[in-house]
Amino acid sequence: MSVQPITDPKAAGAASPVTDEAFFEALRRSEYANLDAGGHTYLDFTGGNLNPRSLIEAHQKMLLESVLGNPHSTNPTSQLATQLVEEARAKILSFFNAAADYYCVFTTNATAALKLVGESYPFTASSTLLMLSDNHNSVNGIREFVKRRAGRTLYAPLNVEDLQINEEKLAKLLEDGRGEGPNLFAFPAQSNVSGVQHPLEWIARAQALGYDVLLDGAAFVPTSRLDLSVWKPEFVSVSFYKMFGFPTGIGCLLLKKSAFTKLSKSWFAGGTVTLVSVAEQKQHLADGHERFEDGTLNYNMIPSVKNGLEYLETIGMERISARVKAMAGWLAQQLREIRHDNGKPVVRLFGPETFENRGGSLVLTFFDRDGKLYPFQEVEGLANERKISIRSGCFCNPGIDEINSCVSTEEIARYFASRDRHSLPDMVKFLGRMRGATRVSVGIANVQKDLDTFVDFVASLKNKTIAEALRRNEIKAISHC
Numbered sequence: 001m002s003v004q005p006i007t008d009p010k011a012a013g014a015a016s017p018v019t020d021e022a023f024f025e026a027l028r029r030s031e032y033a034n035l036d037a038g039g040h041t042y043l044d045f046t047g048g049n050l051n052p053r054s055l056i057e058a059h060q061k062m063l064l065e066s067v068l069g070n071p072h073s074t075n076p077t078s079q080l081a082t083q084l085v086e087e088a089r090a091k092i093l094s095f096f097n098a099a100a101d102y103y104c105v106f107t108t109n110a111t112a113a114l115k116l117v118g119e120s121y122p123f124t125a126s127s128t129l130l131m132l133s134d135n136h137n138s139v140n141g142i143r144e145f146v147k148r149r150a151g152r153t154l155y156a157p158l159n160v161e162d163l164q165i166n167e168e169k170l171a172k173l174l175e176d177g178r179g180e181g182p183n184l185f186a187f188p189a190q191s192n193v194s195g196v197q198h199p200l201e202w203i204a205r206a207q208a209l210g211y212d213v214l215l216d217g218a219a220f221v222p223t224s225r226l227d228l229s230v231w232k233p234e235f236v237s238v239s240f241y242k243m244f245g246f247p248t249g250i251g252c253l254l255l256k257k258s259a260f261t262k263l264s265k266s267w268f269a270g271g272t273v274t275l276v277s278v279a280e281q282k283q284h285l286a287d288g289h290e291r292f293e294d295g296t297l298n299y300n301m302i303p304s305v306k307n308g309l310e311y312l313e314t315i316g317m318e319r320i321s322a323r324v325k326a327m328a329g330w331l332a333q334q335l336r337e338i339r340h341d342n343g344k345p346v347v348r349l350f351g352p353e354t355f356e357n358r359g360g361s362l363v364l365t366f367f368d369r370d371g372k373l374y375p376f377q378e379v380e381g382l383a384n385e386r387k388i389s390i391r392s393g394c395f396c397n398p399g400i401d402e403i404n405s406c407v408s409t410e411e412i413a414r415y416f417a418s419r420d421r422h423s424l425p426d427m428v429k430f431l432g433r434m435r436g437a438t439r440v441s442v443g444i445a446n447v448q449k450d451l452d453t454f455v456d457f458v459a460s461l462k463n464k465t466i467a468e469a470l471r472r473n474e475i476k477a478i479s480h481c
């Protein structure tokens with residue numbers, strides 16, 4: 001069995017693209033040999049990418065052979081650090097085709113980029129923050145900044161059937177939900193749960209209605225090209241470890257130059273000012289990316305971002321994109337076909353049927369032969385025993401899980417009103433119903449045998465019952481919608 005370079009899972013079974021499988025097999029051997037050495041099946045690429053060997057080696061060599069000093073100076077070691085950091089910044093801007101119109105502000109991760117927008121955006125009591133229900137909590141959390149300024153937050157729903165944008169409702173909310181402003185529309189280019197790639201056309205549609213747009217690129221950019229000369233949101237958040245594994249701890253905010261002055265910084269810090277006086281308590285903020293880069297940058301690690309982007313370019317973003325869609329489509333089709341002897345399916349997959357507008361992420365739930373739902377903890381535990389790394393729970397994206405688990409607003413309100421402390425296990429007990437799911441996400445280091453291992457794992461659940469699993473997880477009543 002081989003991965004098919006197709007987007008339509010129905011076409012799986014056609015002639016296999018040996019060349020591409022051979023290419024990624026070779027990449028696996030040269031860059032990700034630690035997977036096989038440790039007997040791992042890694043299927044959590046939306047969580048984080050893996051360290052390619054060549055990136056680590058190149059970076060180690062650079063660190064061992066260079067002397068890097070704090071970039072806030074003009075001495076020779078400082079100059080070298082500055083040069084390498086600025087080369088990485090220039091590479092990021094050219095990778096996203098953004099050099100003309102954007103600043104690249106280094107942050108520690110996508111979350112820090114999102115927080116930077118949240119705390120600096122000039123929300124007022126007349127502002128609307130409109131968000132898609134399919135957002136990571138690092139975007140959802142921006143609503144707290146809006147609340148402090150007495151503005152309002154609205155959520156645009158997804159279609160329950162396929163987890164795609166409900167276009168009619170979003171169009172209406174954009175139009176009717178606007179306050180006098182400033183208004184911000186925030187959505188992910190790709191869902192971190194379903195892998196759905198939401199249409200980027202919504203950027204211009206929202207802007208035409210006066211919104212600024214925050215595009216969360218964290219899950220999209222590792223396997224898809226984001227061309228910011230075509231799509232022009234005001235703000236884009238990125239984490240680099242999700243793109244190429246190494247280094248962790250570095251992300252960026254791509255900030256449209258025309259939106260720069262909209263962001264108001266609530267303090268100043270070392271590195272962000274051109275002049276500060278203590279006698280007069282005056283200061284002047286720096287005019288470019290420096291304004292938002294508090295303190296000393298991670299100058300030992302940032303140079304590696306340039307290598308990471310070049311690594312992706314050498315492989316080819318289009319190639320990565322096609323490969324990931326093909327693997328996810330193939331996997332989805334195989335999983336749908338796994339049935340208990342009584343004909344009942346072992347898994348339920350959420351999201352659209354095809355992978356045309358999806359990345360490499362599948363979200364699914366598991367059922368025993370009586371149609372009873374497995375607790376996700378049980379599934380993850382069984383996968384762990386086989387050294388299969390998958391993700392389970394709500395993936396920091398409660399909006400999607402509330403849809404998939406059919407939890408009503410009234411139920412949630414009752415739960416929150418019923419106690420002072422809250423947690424997901426406690427809510428599950430309160431609802432008497434399961435929440436959460438399992439996420440499988442494929443990426444650049446995967447080869448056919450990883451997919452086969454996962455298919456075998458799912459097949460191993462055929463004809464089983466979950467009575468024992470329920471006792472272990474102390475879940476009383478199990479039902480699902």
Ligand SMILES: Cc1ncc(COP(=O)(O)O)c(C=O)c1O
Nearest residue numbers: 109110111136138192218219239
């Ligand atoms: C879509 C999306 N946005 C934001 C984040 C937050 O990224 P980080 O934890 O790297 O800041 C993630 C992380 O999984 C994500 O998938």
